[in-house]
Amino acid sequence: MPAASANSKSEPSPTTEPSGKSPAPRAGRDRPGRPAPRLTAQERRNAAERAERRAATLKRLEKSSGKLATAAIARMDDQLGWYRRMPPEHRSWIGLVAQAGIAAFTEWYRHPEAARAISTDVFGTAPRELTRAITLRQTVELIRTTIEVMEEAIEEVAAPGDEADMRESVLVYAREIAFATAQVYAQAAEARGAWDARLEALVVNSLLSGDADEGVLSRAAALGWGQPSQVRVVMGSAPDGDSELVVEAIRRAARYAKLNVLTGVLGKRLVVVVGGDKEPVHAARALIGQFAPGPVVIGPTVPDLLSATRSAHAAAAGLRACAAWPDAPRPVLADDLLPERALAGDQAARRQLVEEIYTPLDEAGSALLETLSVYLEQASSLEGAARMLFVHPNTVRYRLRRVTDVTGYAPSDVRSAFTLRIALALGRLTSAAEPGRAGV
Known part of the structure; x- marks a missing residue:
């Protein structure tokens, strides 16, 4: 007996390894993920009854789909x-969508485990114009109405005992169709936004190139451009990064400032066409934070969009000439850069200086031109100019005030004196080029 006892101690237990550890799980029986236990007879009968009820419900649903669609449209x-x-035409589209929605539910109810693109099944029957003709809010109302009709018909459509299962299926399908609707409208908004951005850039580029015509007006109107009485172009350097984000930032700033704008990033320049009756500098300051560091130039105000080419050309010329005036304000009017633009070869600026300064002074009498010329180019004071002209200093003072009245520029101001001096030089060149006209 003791020997037998000793042998019994030395033999390993069937539930333990010789090392004392638990045995590894046996393949096919103890491993995780083993096949599910076989169903009992009662469970098999219950599953068969559920499948039979679901098949009966599906058959009744197929027969009732047309009736449900008609009821949904009638309730709408x-x-x-x-x-x-x-x-x-639009009501017909909606009818197609309602019918497709119920048909898609029927197919989804037949194969609930299959992943299907509900948006394609439902919204693929209607043209893309539907998202423009019907707002997202209206589409939500249509879906809610259709789902309500389906829920109210559950007692009639579902097979006896299958009402709860069908009601749950309708709720799940309603969630799926809601997500599909959001996806359709999000994709439409993205496509429309991309198209609008390209159209807006085309309008801005047409204004810069001088190709503005009635087609530009129609394209601008499609973008929401109204008919402002004042239009101007603001131009500066575009910041680094995604141009779409830059354009969207300009739009947000414009909405906040209640400005009507068309904008685009053209190369390294950010161009904004601003409409509205706000003072130009004040309007530009509302947008200036979206420009890259550097000068920002405001073109002259014009009466309509077709005339904005002139404002754009002036702003572009001013942007090129800003390097000659390092202390220029930001933003700066293109008309305040007339002397720099003229020196840079801008013919429009040269004509404007002659027409707005030299010609009015010439027509006001030779005394004003002579006095201004002596004061700016030969003398450094009223007294010095008076001695050179052999007149009283008060006479010089009076004539210089007349220069300010005629031109809007004060000879005693350093910046204005620079502009007047450039205008005098250009006026003399113009006079010399015209036969029979002598300059001062």
């Missing part, structure tokens, strides 16, 4: 005033 016509006011 009864409850949704905007639906009744829609043109027949």
